[in-house]
Amino acid sequence: MSDPLLHPGSPRGLYVRTFGCQMNEYDSLRVQRLLANLGYVTVNDIGQADVIFLNTCSVRGKAEQKVHSFLGTLRRLKDTKPHLKIIAGGCVAQQLGAKLLDRFDHLDMVIGTRAVNSIGRMLQQVQESGRRLACLPDEESDGPRLDGRQILPHPSITAPVTIMQGCNNYCTYCIVPYVRGPERSRPADEILEEIRLLDESGVREVLLLGQNVNSYGRGLDENITFVDLLRRIGTETGIARIRFTTSHPKDLTDELIRCFAEVDSLCKHLHLPVQSGSDLVLARMNRGCTAAGYMEKISRLRRICPEIALTSDIIVGFPGETEHDFQKTMELLEQVRFDNLFSFRYSDRPNTRSASFPDKVDPEVASRRLLELQSFQAEITLAKNLAEIGSTRLVLVEGPSRTSNGQMTGRTTQNRIVNFQAPLSSVGQIVGVKITLAYSHSLGGDIIPA
Numbered sequence: 001m002s003d004p005l006l007h008p009g010s011p012r013g014l015y016v017r018t019f020g021c022q023m024n025e026y027d028s029l030r031v032q033r034l035l036a037n038l039g040y041v042t043v044n045d046i047g048q049a050d051v052i053f054l055n056t057c058s059v060r061g062k063a064e065q066k067v068h069s070f071l072g073t074l075r076r077l078k079d080t081k082p083h084l085k086i087i088a089g090g091c092v093a094q095q096l097g098a099k100l101l102d103r104f105d106h107l108d109m110v111i112g113t114r115a116v117n118s119i120g121r122m123l124q125q126v127q128e129s130g131r132r133l134a135c136l137p138d139e140e141s142d143g144p145r146l147d148g149r150q151i152l153p154h155p156s157i158t159a160p161v162t163i164m165q166g167c168n169n170y171c172t173y174c175i176v177p178y179v180r181g182p183e184r185s186r187p188a189d190e191i192l193e194e195i196r197l198l199d200e201s202g203v204r205e206v207l208l209l210g211q212n213v214n215s216y217g218r219g220l221d222e223n224i225t226f227v228d229l230l231r232r233i234g235t236e237t238g239i240a241r242i243r244f245t246t247s248h249p250k251d252l253t254d255e256l257i258r259c260f261a262e263v264d265s266l267c268k269h270l271h272l273p274v275q276s277g278s279d280l281v282l283a284r285m286n287r288g289c290t291a292a293g294y295m296e297k298i299s300r301l302r303r304i305c306p307e308i309a310l311t312s313d314i315i316v317g318f319p320g321e322t323e324h325d326f327q328k329t330m331e332l333l334e335q336v337r338f339d340n341l342f343s344f345r346y347s348d349r350p351n352t353r354s355a356s357f358p359d360k361v362d363p364e365v366a367s368r369r370l371l372e373l374q375s376f377q378a379e380i381t382l383a384k385n386l387a388e389i390g391s392t393r394l395v396l397v398e399g400p401s402r403t404s405n406g407q408m409t410g411r412t413t414q415n416r417i418v419n420f421q422a423p424l425s426s427v428g429q430i431v432g433v434k435i436t437l438a439y440s441h442s443l444g445g446d447i448i449p450a
């Protein structure tokens, strides 16, 4: 392949690989849009890439291993294509910085989580000087200002919108406060403008992102809370659906709970990570709430909004977790009956407090507990999906289904995936679907004529 530096008019390929959370997905979209301004076109085939951007995750040991192994596999590609530039961003990049350059001598650039806006300038420096660079500023490089019309590389029905970055909570197992820094909220007017632009470009649903969205507004000059922001998005934009993640149970206020009944466009789904059902474990995690406190909030949510779907995160095998603690978690699962659950086996993350905690749980015991918990939750999820049969749900049509041939796919307000026969022209519409089939991860149904 010709060197695009020698042929600046020819299109240049950008391959993006994202590991980890939705915040990383959002940053990857920003990178695509920023590099599109320099003439880069996103490619799906890594062989066509002139630049590879690897957005890394270090929240769990397994995710970090995947990043290291993917980086290792790129060496051969770089050998066959010397002009190729490989960039690592995200949490591993922020944490390891120049050490990542030392470890992988085919890596050209490391860019921290607060330097995404500088990626174009930094890439040009690397290309012009031939030097390898690490860019890890303490502050946001020039603010996460985005143009909603340009952020999405492809037309899309749903779009993420970051409303804040960072976290001040310091849960003992979590690296986020170290790699994403303290909480910083974006001004409300900027967020509203981005959502209006997304709405104009055909987006119907936004997912508001932040490590702890409930504390949105702290530190801003304007006097605004997350509840105010939600209400403003509901009344001042035309967006059809609003979702948000992630919420911390300790900051879930009654005002926010009321929004599920009062803000029409707010979807009836809340992801509320509990992490454990044992108060002893929750205290060691520094979660700032008890199992009973969590249950009380769940009861209030269901009283205000009976149709709300609830999902959560659980960490199994936290240091010191006994069989009794684990059974407390199983009891909580039985009481709440989450619609879905993301569960993980604990792993030590560098620089976190829990990494130095004694009484590590035997990995085999932790794996057995995880399996037990996941199979119990699978039964609950399937039972909940089966209970949907016969109901009629409003579904936002997102596009052709990847798994069911010739069908469309979309989501209910409770975030359940539904597949059904519908014309391509239905994409972007909210349609009624009678649910006739239920599986572990999705539903099937028949569209109801308007």
Ligand code: SF4
Residues within 6 Å of the ligand: 167, 168, 169, 170, 171, 174, 175, 176, 177, 211, 212, 248
């Ligand atoms: S709330 Fe806790 S788990 Fe969530 S990002 Fe902050 S420190 Fe990490």
